[in-house]
Amino acid sequence: MTDVTTNKKQGSGGLIASIFGENANLVQILLEGRAFFALIAIIIIFSILSPNYATVSNFLIMANHVAIFGLLSVGMMLVILNGGIDLSVGSVLGLTGVFAGFLMQGVELEAAGVILYPPVWAVVVLTLGLGAFVGAVNGVLVAYFRVPAFVATLGSLYVARGVALLMTNGLTFNNLSGNESLGNTGFDWLGFNRIGGVPIGVIILAVVAIAAGLLLSRTAFGRWLYSSGGNERAAELSGVPVKKVQITVYVLSGMCAAIAGLVLSSQLTSAGPTAGTTYELTAIAAVVVGGASLMGGRGTVRGTLLGAFVIGFLSDGLVIIGVSSYWQTVFTGAVIVLAVMLNSIQYGGKAKKG
């Protein structure tokens, strides 16, 4: 017995109505586009507070920072759409970076008495494979062993971090530039180069985001993901392979973390085992600020990217105007809480219907 209501309010008329539709009103528009408006507000505020903020070169630098978190966020968004969560992405970022470094240093095979120097493309493939593997382990734990996502990925967080520390003995792989004679140069291309002035990292983020967007909106998988996140039982009864979808999103998240690991370690040309610590929380924050629901079934790539930019531009802005880094933490936290509250206002009303 449902209340048959629709969200019909009187339009504010005129300009707003013509852009946003007959029944839009100001509050509604602000709510739905909040990440976008927040970003605009941040840019405006910091531009006023610092002349250095609103320059192209600064934006590109900030974008480069955002790229790492953005990559993690895209993967995280897929998992959150499914109703799960992936706490291990920060550790996977560190682990994969270390793994790439390990391969670049040269793999010593004692038995055969040789040292393998895999070419850069092989390193990339193997590293992605590692990320996918960790994701697969997470996925199987959640889908088949019914371990709650929080617990499974928390476990992976520790295990991955531990393996990274073991591999490096706590030290850092420094020699990642490669050697002409060994045929494994090019690693730093990912981190340092620019195409048309845009850092490669940002371009990679754009490519991954576009791919994810297409996946969600134009493929069967995307439909499967939205439906199993929205109501897993209904999806299953409608023929959606929910378990396969569940494992796949964790694999994809792991791979995104691996890409982020590669980009970061090439930006720094060093791979440390502690890289990425607490990055998963920022990734979750970005997804939430972007308007996704932690219950699953709602969220877009566009929103997630906006969320990542909001957090990134906010943090960097605070650095530029000289605010202590401790305040950054407070601000970031406040933004997340505000975002979650707005999410529940937007979705809370809808959840009561039907």
Added chain:
Amino acid sequence: MKLPVHDETPTTTPDKVEVVLAARDVTKSFGAVHALKGVNFDVHRGQVTTLFGENGAGKSTLMKILSGVHMPTTGELMLDGAPVEIRSTVEARELGISIIHQELSLAPNMNVRDNIFLGREIMGPRGVNFAEEERQCRILMEELEEDIDPLTPVEDLRLGQQQIVEIARALSVNSRILIMDEPTSALSAAEVDVLFKVIHDLKARGVSIVYISHHLEEALTITDHAVVLRDGVMTAYAPRAEIDLEWIVRNMVGENFDLGSPPTGYDFGDTALSIEGLSVPAPGGSGYSVVDRLSLNLRQGEIVCIYGLMGAGRTELMECVAGRLPASGGTVRLHGRDLAGMTIAQRIEAGLVLTPEDRQRDGLVQTMTVGQNLSLASIGAFTRRLLTSKADEQEIIERSIREVTIKTDGGGAAIGSLSGGNQQKVVIGKMLATKPSVVLLDEPSRGIDIGAKAEVFRLLSEGAKDGLAVVYSTSEVSECLSIAHRIIVMHKGKISATFGPDATKEQIMAASGEVDLQQSLTVAFGLDHCEVVTDLHQEDLALGPLGAAGGSFLASVIAKGKVGVIGVGHGRTLLSCVENLPPQSAPNLRVVSLMGALTTGADMNPHAVVTRLADKTGAEAASMPVPFIANSTADRDVLLGQKAAQRAADLAAQADLMIVGIGTTGAQAELVTTGMIEQAEMAGIAEAGGVGEMLGHFFDKRGKPVGSEITDRILTQPLDRLKGRRIVAVAGGEIKIHAIKAVLESGLLGGLIIDEHTARAIVDMDKPDTAQH
């Protein structure tokens, strides 16, 4: 025919009994849906008022209003004659109104004491005063005459006991009015007896009870008043003395909106779905099957309706066929193809779809739009290579909306904006869009208004004309008699009856087990003790469960200490009862064998029952050391005159209880196989009309004793000494159906312990023309 067991005809005329709580012209609307329309409802002090009505009639809504969950849209509630507003469940409780839901609200991980005082802990100087709580608990349990230790964790209690705990909780807050929603749905017969005793005690203490139940006959035994709701309106009210089963059904179901009739004018096609011997295990690994070796065939164009109560297994059957639940036996074939191992997606692909019972939980994705929900099962149809095609999807959506007549603001509308009926159509439309050949619908008309119901049925009817094979389940009898070509009634996992569209509502309801087996036997044969034991699905002889039941009956009789002499017959069943007897000490008891028992067969000792019983209880045993049958009548008299036989006979004459088995008159009868009587002699008795045997007496199918030259030679208690004595028989098994019925017809039995399968067969034998599956 004797009166039913729990005869509680009220001794005061209802009108004179005070009304403690009343609803006056109560209306409740949820938006456009009117759940209750001008209902008047009285609760009388110290009496049971039962509320009858089909699903969706408004019973729960009314109860929610009485217990404070909702407030009436218009109308008022009167408590003790004064208007009152009950704004919350807390307020209701303070006014003395408690509700016990069908799903009990106890915390299983806590013990009884903590549950009873949940939220109202008794505080002492050092925190919670557990001792005081325990003391009060024990007092409550004593009042309810229940032996439950307050420290027992609730999850360790049987369901019936948990219910007692809930009642205790209600009493501990001094509830004057207790609302019980379907309290017996999940209880065993013995637990129901306990519950009814408790209700009786509560009434004596002045507690008023509102009772809701689908088990009509059972409710009739406990109620003082009956109120019937239909579609939110009170259609009838009467005191117990003026009503019967037929009255209830007539008022519950009434004249209906025409939901259509079975489509005609075409032939059925090939067999589309073939289910053979399908069993589905109950969740939780209890080993019991919620669908039990069920077989069903369905042809293209045919519409089958499955009717049954909650727990009958309808949903599990459909979910198993659809691929959601695993089967533990049997096969399902779709167009001849075995579906074993196929996933849900594969079955949908093959043309078999299911619309689930709970559309919110299992049918709709609330975060997606109407269009996305409609196309969810057909994603493959609009995906080319890797990408989905918006145009193709739109076509599918629009076609669905048109064909299923969904009232929506376009495919882009949020699913939550649709009415219940239209949401249901979306779920159905989603499945129909996959162009299936077999459609299973679990309660498709649940929670939707009558207009939408009619449209849904029209849709299914049209589909069938086009060759669709349709199976739909329902718990409303009137829906069975609409478009179905065939009506199947399920009860406890099996098909209990099959009807054509010309069946009557009473026939259908009777077959669903809404009629209590025990009740039927008790009433039909004038028993004062009847126990129907679940046969745990053993088909030939439920020896185990029967033995257990018989053993505990014996134990309780002996424990009461009121019997001095127990007479026993013999046979495997009785032996099993005695073996199951928990050891008890009854040194003053005497047990005596009731018939001659010397036999030619050395291995089977018919004395065994007597001697085992004596061993186990320390009682004094007396057997009848003479053969079962003598060479001639004269010999019989001589043998019966022997001292030992005389002593036994005298002792038998004093027996306070006789516990016997029932035998058949075939070549497999125990009397023959143990050598007590020769096959030829038995055949002679059978020829003379003998169908059943008890204590050496044979009866024909009408219960008349069969007398012949052969029977005159049998050494046993004479028939006139058996009349009017307390005789309880323990017997069961398919081969004994006619034998048991014959003995029942004789009127000699005072009690019967029988297994369910056999009991049902006996009850069904009396019914006219029930087509068995």
